[in-house]
Amino acid sequence: MFRSLPFLLLPLAATATAADAEAPGISGGSYVQALLALLLIVGLLLGTAWMARKLSGGKAFGQRGMNVVGGVALGPRERIVLVEVGDTWLVVGIVPGQIRTLHRMPKGSGPDGETSTAPSETAFSHWLKAISERRGNA
Secondary structure, three states: OHHHHHHHHHHHHHHHHHHHHOOOOOHHHHHHHHHHHHHHHHHHHHHHHHHHHOOOOOOOOOOOOOEEEEEEEEOOOEEEEEEOOOOOEEEEEEOOOEEEEEEEEOOOOOOOOEOOOOOHHHHHHHHHHHHHHHHHHO
16 A cells, blocks of 8 residues: 555655746845834834824823722731722722722712812821721721
8 A cells, every 4th residue: 555655745746846847946136125014013003093092182091080099908918999980989998809999979079078179198098097997896
């Protein structure tokens, strides 16, 4: 069975040598043309990314209208974060595998309902202390 194998491959070897004689190989111009095409494609990708960034106002995608005001680490993997979304502040609890809204309040409001123009760490810590005491008493 394997004795006829060289005879089957002989026509393939003959056509390969004939093709090599007709086409000497790939010319240097083909390499230059392929390199220029690759540079054009990479340039178009970079130009499109630059234009998208300019049109979005220089901000990264998906960050409009949200701002992290402050946060407190409760443990090595637990945090409470104050997030500003439009005209609302959200107190968000973050633990591994879960994010939960703990409280909503108007932008700039403190623990006793007073409003301020700029958020401060002390106002947030007082509010957090008042909430934790209220939940501890309940």
